Amino acid sequence: xxxxxVVVEANQGGLKKTSLELLTLARRLGSPVAVVLGAAGLADxxxxxxxxxxxxxxxxxxxxxxxxxxxxxxxxxLAQVIRDRQPAAVLLPGSQEGRELAGRLAVRLDNGLLVDxxxxxxxxxxxQVVLAGSTTVRSRVTRGIPLVTVRAGAVDPGPDSQGVAQxxxxxxxxxxADTDRLARVTERHxxxxxxxxxxxxxxxxxxxxxxxxxxxxxxxxxxxADLLGGAVGTTRAAADAGYYPHQYxxxxxxxNVSPRLYxxxxxxxxxxxxxxxxTSGTIVAVNKxxxxxxxxxxxxxxxxxxxxxxxxxxxxxxxxxxG
Numbered sequence: 001x002x003x004x005x006v007v008v009e010a011n012q013g014g015l016k017k018t019s020l021e022l023l024t025l026a027r028r029l030g031s032p033v034a035v036v037l038g039a040a041g042l043a044d045x046x047x048x049x050x051x052x053x054x055x056x057x058x059x060x061x062x063x064x065x066x067x068x069x070x071x072x073x074x075x076x077x078l079a080q081v082i083r084d085r086q087p088a089a090v091l092l093p094g095s096q097e098g099r100e101l102a103g104r105l106a107v108r109l110d111n112g113l114l115v116d117x118x119x120x121x122x123x124x125x126x127x128q129v130v131l132a133g134s135t136t137v138r139s140r141v142t143r144g145i146p147l148v149t150v151r152a153g154a155v156d157p158g159p160d161s162q163g164v165a166q167x168x169x170x171x172x173x174x175x176x177a178d179t180d181r182l183a184r185v186t187e188r189h190x191x192x193x194x195x196x197x198x199x200x201x202x203x204x205x206x207x208x209x210x211x212x213x214x215x216x217x218x219x220x221x222x223x224x225a226d227l228l229g230g231a232v233g234t235t236r237a238a239a240d241a242g243y244y245p246h247q248y249x250x251x252x253x254x255x256n257v258s259p260r261l262y263x264x265x266x267x268x269x270x271x272x273x274x275x276x277x278x279t280s281g282t283i284v285a286v287n288k289x290x291x292x293x294x295x296x297x298x299x300x301x302x303x304x305x306x307x308x309x310x311x312x313x314x315x316x317x318x319x320x321x322x323g
Contacts, residue, residue: 002030002088005059007078007101008050009093010042015049017201018093020157022150023053027160029122030088034058035081035172037074039067043169051167054160058167063174070183071097073176075104081172082109082145089124089146094256095200102149112141116256118154118279120146129279134271152200153258153279197231199248204230205259207250207277210237211266211287212306218244220310221265227317233257235273251276266306269294 004026008019026032034055036043043060050058061077078101082090090105092098094116106113117126124140126148141147199205206225208218218232225232234244236251250257251273262280267273269285269292277283278297285298288305295301302309 003033003057003085004030005033005035005082005085005087005090006055007035007037007090007092007098008046009095009098010038010046011198015046015053016093016198017157018095018098018150018152020049020053021152021155022091022093023050023055023160024157025120025150025155026091027054029120031056033085033087035061035078037061037066037077039064047167047169051163051165052159053157054163055167056164058169059172060169061172061174063176065176065181066174068185069181070185071100071104072180072182073174075101075108076176076180077172077174079105079108080175087145089120089148091120092147092149094149094151098149102147105147109144109147111144111147113147113149114139114141115149116151117148118151120148120150129275151256151258151279153256196225197229199231199233199250199255200257202231202257203259204228204261204263205233205250205257205277205280206230206263206265207233207235207267208238208244208265209235209267209273210241210243211268212238212243213266215243217266217306217310220306220314224263224310224314224317227314227321228261230259230261230263233277235267235270237270264294264298265310267294268292269297 006022006026009016023032032055034050040062065073092102102113114126117128120126125138128137206221208221222232233250234248236249239246239249252275256276258279260281262277262283264285283298284300285294286302290303
């Protein structure tokens with residue numbers, strides 16, 4: 001089978017959900033070869049999950065400079081790996097770093113690039129949703145090795161029933177130039193409310209919009225999200241108004257999410273917001289305006305006042321759980 005390189009990302013708990021999705025997709029296209037870029041010991045920590053989700057080989061590039069500088073060192077190492085191995089395709093996460101890596105690789109390799117892909121066929125044809133979610137296109141790379149960033153939540157991740165017990169590994173030399181060390185990381189700060197999953201990886205997202213009429217009501221949004229084990233999101237309008245921090249914004253200029261359940265509370269459904277959540281599994285919308293565009297997208301809609309409905313929903317969930 002042909003090799004498909006998968007550039008993985010990790011957090012404190014192990015592989016990010018997006019990396020599990022990439023490995024699942026890679027199994028449909030060929031033989032997944034995971035690429036681990038980071039500090040010493042990272043590959044050992046990730047190896048069991050990589051094997052579980054179908055990696056057949058892990059390429060390990062571990063060096064302090066891969067963590068201490070911005071993405072340029074990683075791009076340099078990846079470009080050399082791609083030149084040496086000539087894979088059938090390279091899959092990268094649709095994260096901020098994944099997109100920047102893909103762009104740098106496309107320039108270095110004089111290569112075609114597909115961004116925010118939902119799926120890829122074995123023949124290399126990819127499906128994308130473009131123009132703020134209004135159009136679906138099918139396309140393929142016609143120059144060089146396909147570089148593909150995959151939208152978070154586009155693939156339902158699953159372990160490989162034929163995963164290997166002991167994952168082979170190869171060390172990748174890290175040879176960098178001075179130009180790769182022009183931007184150093186001085187501090188990392190991840191603001192994540194305690195006990196909540198990351199917005200891009202959550203199975204449940206509870207999002208509040210401008211219809212909440214102020215930041216105070218977001219306490220109810222957070223309470224509902226915590227009851228459902230979900231993450232909290234917001235719209236650009238609500239974030240701009242100061243209702244909730246911008247890092248939780250969903251939409252064309254924010255995060256892309258695709259949870260199993262998406263609750264849209266007080267969200268009108270502007271196309272810019274829909275572009276970031278319309279592929280969610282089940283969409284439930286609550287809005288006092290029966291003509292709100294969000295209802296065109298919702299699987300289940302409720303016309304009503306959030307100030308009345310939210311406390312009732314929270315109370316009912318608590319009652320059923322206590323019973």
